[in-house]
Amino acid sequence: MSEVQKPVYGGQAVVEGVMFGGKHHTVTAVRRKDSTIVYYHIPRESKPAVNLLKKIPFLRGIVSLIQSSATGSKHLNFSTEQYEEEEGGEKIEEKKTETKESSKLSVWLGVAVIGVLSFLFGKLLFTLIPVFLAALTRPIFPGHMAQVLMESLFKLILLLIYIYLVSMTPIIKRVFQYHGAEHKVINCFESGKELTVANVQASSRLHYRCGSSFILFTVIVGMFVYMLVPIDPLWLRVVDRVLLIPVVLGISFEVLQLTNKVRDIPVLRYLGYPGLWLQLLTTKAPSDDQVEVALASFHELLRLEKRTEKGLETDVIV
Template sequence: MSTQKTPPAYGGQAVVEGVMFGGRKNYVTAIRRNDGSIDFFKLPRVPNSKLSALKKIPFLRGIIAIIEASANGTKHLNFSSERYGLDPQDDAKLEQEDKKGSGLSMFFSLAVIGVLSFLFSKFVFTLVPVFLAELVRPVFSSDAAQIGIESVFKLILLLGYIYFLSMTPLIKRVFQYHGAEHKVINCYEQNLPITIKNVQKQSRLHYRCGSSFILFTIIVGMFVYLLVPTDPLWVRILDRIALIPVVLGISFEVLQLTNKVRNIPVLKVLGYPGLWLQLLTTKEPEDDQVEVAIESFNELLRLEDISEQSEKPSDNVI
C-alpha cells in the first residue's frame, strides 16, 4: 500500500513589489527592495482549535478562510508598502517606530482593518447594483429581470474597477507579481524544478485564485437572490446584507469544486469564467519578479519543513 502523502495546497497573494505565500504553519513574504536586494517578512500561523474545527464545516469554512486571509494579507501588504521604497539603511529607524507602537497591538489593528476593509468593499459591491437596478425598474419590472440586471451592474462595476486599477503603474506591477505567484504554484503542482525558466513556461492563471472566487459570488448571488423578493427596496437591501455570508460560503465551495474537476475535460469548463477574469487581474511577470516569487516560495517550503521536523520524535522507532 502506498503511504505517499498528497502534497499540501499552497496559496499566495501579490503584494507591493513582492509575493506572499502561505502554508499550513507559516506565511512568508518576499519583496524586492529599491537597492535590488530581496527582503523577507515571516509570520507563523497561530494555532486556533476553534477555527480549525470551523474550517472543516462545508459552507462555513469558506467564510472563515476569507476572514483569515483578509486579516493576514493586510499585515503583509503593510510590510511591503512600508519597505519596498525605503532605503534598507533606514530599516532600524522603522523598527524603532514599530516598537513604540507596540508590535502586537499594531498587528491586531491591521488584522481588524483588513477584515473591515473586505466587509466594506463587499457591502459596496453588493448594494450599489441594487440601487442602480431600482432606477431601471420601470423597464425591468419583474423579480427575475431585476436580479438579472442587478447582476449585470455588479459585473460591470467589478470589471470597470479592475480595469481602471490596472492602468496605474503600481497596480500593474502588483498584477505582474500576481501572475508570478500563480506560475510558481503551477510549476510546483506539476512537480517541476522551480527555476525561472520552468516557472515562466507556466500559465499565469489558476483555478483556486481569489479573482475566480469574486466572480463566483456574482454568479452564485444571482441564483440565491431568486429565492427572495426584490420589492420593496428596504426588504431587498436587508436580504442582500443577510445573504452575504450565504453567498460567500456557497461561492467558496464552488471554487473548491472547480479546482477538483479542473483535469476532467467535460467539467473543467466550470472554472473558465474565473480564469477569464484572471486575464485582467494577472499580467505576465518579468524574470526578476519571478525570482522574488521563487525566493518567497522556497523560504516557505524551508520553514514548513522545519515545522514538520520539529513535530517528529528524535528517533525513528515506531
C-alpha cells in the same frame, strides 16, 4: 498504497513582492531598489475552535476569508512600508506626502481585487450599489427575474470597471505582474517540475483557486441566491442582500473548491473558466526578476515548513 498528497499552498501579490502561505507559516519576499530581497514571516497560530469551523462546509469559506484578510493585511503593510521608505525619503513637500498617500490607497484598492483584503467592505459596496441601479430600471424591467439579472449585470460591470481603473496605475500593473508570478510558481510546483525561473515562466499565470475567481463566483452565485428572495419593497431587498452576504460567500467558496477539484476532468473543467477569464485582467506576465522574488518567497516558506515538521526552531532570514 495511495499516493501521498502534496501540501496545498496559497499566495498573494504584494508591492514589489509575493506572499506565500502554508500549513504553519506565511512568508513575504520583497525586492528593494538595491536588488536585495527582504523577508517578512508570520507563524500560523493553531486554534482548535477555528480549525473545527474550517472543516464545516459553507462556514469554512467565511473563516478562511477572515483569516486571509487579517494575515494578508500585515504582509501588505510590510511591503508598502518597504516601498514608501524607498520612494518617500524626507518629506520635503506636502504635495509629495499627498502623492504617497494616494499611491498607498491605490495599492490597497488594487490588491483587494487580487486577494481578499478589504473584501467584506468591498463586497458590501458591490452588493448594494447594483441594487439601487437595478431599481432605476424597474419601469423597463419590472419582473423579479429581470431585476435580479439587471442587478447581477450591474455588479459585473462595476467589477470590471473597478479592475480596469486600478490597473491603470503603474504600481498596480506591477502588482498584477507579481500576481502572475505567484500563480506561475504554484502551477509549476503542483505540476512536479523543478522550481527554476525557466520552468516557472513556462507555467500558466492562471489558477483555479485564485481569489479573483472567488470574487467572480460571488456575482454568479449571488444571482441564483437572490432569485429565491423577494425584491419588494426596496428596503427589504437591501436588508436581504446584506444578510445574505455570508451565504453567498460560503457557497462561492465551495464552488471555487469544486472547480479546482474537477479541473482535470475534460467537461467539468469549463466550470472554472469564468474565473480564469477574469484573471486575464488581474494577472500580467511577470519578468524574470519578479519570478525570482516569487521563488525566493516560496523557497523560504518551504524551508520554514520543513523545519517545523521536523520540530526544529524556525529561524527566519531578514
